[in-house]
Amino acid sequence: MKALTKNLLYFMVFFTIGAIVFRYGLSSFLENRTYSLVWIIAVIYFFFNFFIGWYFGKRDYETLPLYDIGFRFHFATYLLFNTVSVLWFLFDFHSHFESIRVVYVTALFWGIFIIAHFVIYLITRRNAILGIEKSEIF
Amino acid sequence: MSENNLFSELLSAWEETYKKGQLTLWIFLSLKDGKKYVDEIRVFVEEQSNQTMTCEIQSLYRTLRKFQHLGVVDFETGEGNKGPERKYYFLTELGHKLLENFIERNISLFFNKRIKNLINKED
Numbered sequence: 599m600k601a602l603t604k605n606l607l608y609f610m611v612f613f614t615i616g617a618i619v620f621r622y623g624l625s626s627f628l629e630n631r632t633y634s635l636v637w638i639i640a641v642i643y644f645f646f647n648f649f650i651g652w653y654f655g656k657r658d659y660e661t662l663p664l665y666d667i668g669f670r671f672h673f674a675t676y677l678l679f680n681t682v683s684v685l686w687f688l689f690d691f692h693s694h695f696e697s698i699r700v701v702y703v704t705a706l707f708w709g710i711f712i713i714a715h716f717v718i719y720l721i722t723r724r725n726a727i728l729g730i731e732k733s734e735i736f
Numbered sequence: 737m738s739e740n741n742l743f744s745e746l747l748s749a750w751e752e753t754y755k756k757g758q759l760t761l762w763i764f765l766s767l768k769d770g771k772k773y774v775d776e777i778r779v780f781v782e783e784q785s786n787q788t789m790t791c792e793i794q795s796l797y798r799t800l801r802k803f804q805h806l807g808v809v810d811f812e813t814g815e816g817n818k819g820p821e822r823k824y825y826f827l828t829e830l831g832h833k834l835l836e837n838f839i840e841r842n843i844s845l846f847f848n849k850r851i852k853n854l855i856n857k858e859d
Contacts (some may be wrong), residue, residue, distance in 0.1 A: 662801055728806055733775065735802065736760045 600729065601670055604622050605658035610674050616643060617682040620692070629693035637639045647675070665731040669719040680705045761843075762789055764827065764835045767809065771804065773822040774800065796803055800825055834852060 623639040655671055658664070683701040688690055725731055737743075759781070766780035774796050781789050796808055803809035808831035811823040827835065845851060 660798065662805055730802060730806065735806065736757055 600662070600664070603658055603662065603664070603670075605654045605661060606670055606674060609650055609654035609671060610678060611657075612654075613647065613675060614678050614682060615714070616646050617679050619643075620685045621682060625686070625691060625693040625696060628695045649673075663728045663731065663734050665722070665726040665734070666729065667715075667719055667722055669715055672715055673712060676705075676708055680708075747816070751788075758785075758789060759791060759833075761838070762804075763796070764831065764838075767825055767827045767831070768835060771812075771824040773814075773816075773824050773825045777825065803831070807831075 609703065620639060620643040624636060627633070627635040627639065648706075651671060655668070658671075664670075680701065683704075684698070687696075687698040723729075725733075727735065760783060762781040763777060765784070766777045769780065772780065776798055777800075778791055778793060781791055789796060800809055800811075802823075804811065808828055809825055810828050813821045814824045816822040833848045846855070
């Protein structure tokens with residue numbers, strides 16, 4: 599199955615930029631103890647991700663209706679967010695109020711959901727031929 | 737509901753369901769006829785089906801991308817008419833085999849003498 603589509607790549611680029619901006623804002627606001635802005639940037643980040651996921655996901659399905667119950671986009675989100683987060687700590691960009699342990703715990707629990715999503719994807723894949731749902735082909 | 741209304745509603749409901757799966761057959765037939773770019777496919781389908789089948793260009797592109805992904809259709813680029821290069825679609829070997837088998841299993845039976853007589857028979 600063609601997994602890495604053009605729209606998924608666009609999504610990944612926008613998502614990575616969003617994750618870096620979010621990390622930068624989070625660390626800066628925590629460092630400056632402007633906690634109310636942390637909430638604001640988190641909400642903006644949520645809506646930004648929702649919008650790019652919805653926009654590129656819809657375009658991706660319209661271009662080629664791959665039947666993956668959103669797994670490719672979810673997995674890309676998981677990989678990128680956690681990679682950006684880990685690198686943020688490795689390059690020492692984080693604030694003194696942040697702990698890398700939170701990143702690892704998030705990755706662990708999120709990872710459980712990713713595995714569950716992957717299993718459901720494998721089960722539903724039986725209804726598809728080369729990634730396209732049988733009832734959608736003809 | 738008057739009998740005329742019932743008749744026309746039933747007929748259009750049946751045709752709607754029937755046509756849903758028909759587009760593939762018409763697209764495949766148009767490509768069996770020879771390599772075509774998307775607008776030529778549209779014209780072929782509409783003309784040969786006596787305008788009973790209509791298709792929008794965008795939906796044709798989407799369908800062709802799907803078929804290309806599945807390996808039943810492919811394209812080569814060729815010169816356009818004063819414009820940019822065009823994609824000329826054609827059936828792959830798998831596409832030809834698929835069409836041939838589909839026709840043999842589902843269409844040819846309508847040419848069976850008994851069925852032909854039934855179709856032509858007046859009530």
